[in-house]
Amino acid sequence: MEGTEIYTAMRHFADSWGMLGMALFFLGVVLFVFRPGAKKLADEAASIPLRED
Template sequence: MDTYSIFRQIADSWVLLAMFMFFVGTVLWVFRPGSRELHKDAAQAPFRNDQPATDGETRGAYHKEARQ
């Protein structure tokens, strides 16, 4: 048997099984109990340093320039 056939058989069986187990493990890790707060915190990360725009500042000036 040549090297290609040996590696092909390994890839078709054991590597496929290992990748499937990695996928199942990742899904179980993401949906584990207690991870909800971590996911909420990560989802809000881009907005942590945002300052709310006031009515006469940047937003209004941008819209005035866009209309002209």
Template sequence: MQDYTVLRELSGSIGTVFLVLSFLGFVLYAFRPGSRSVHEDTADIPFRHDDKPASDQDISAAHSKEARQ
């Protein structure tokens, strides 16, 4: 019974460490230096066709650009 208790506490600690390291990895990945252009492009999606509706050519170009990323 004592082995179960030790393993249970150890797995809880290891799980916590794993989740903290995963979170830090995700944050570092999101704020890496090369991702600024991707984030700016994604943030501008709602405003791309503010002045006029998108044409069929614009839509197909946007789909092909998104597929390449």
């Protein structure tokens, strides 16, 4: 494979499957952050340094 052919193949992969992968990752992060109960867990984690045990 020549350098230009490798570049073209990688560019084609990034334009199709790479973009799909990034979109699925983004969707997963959004669903993880905005899932039910996430605010309560985040508030509990944020208060850990302020606790006096």
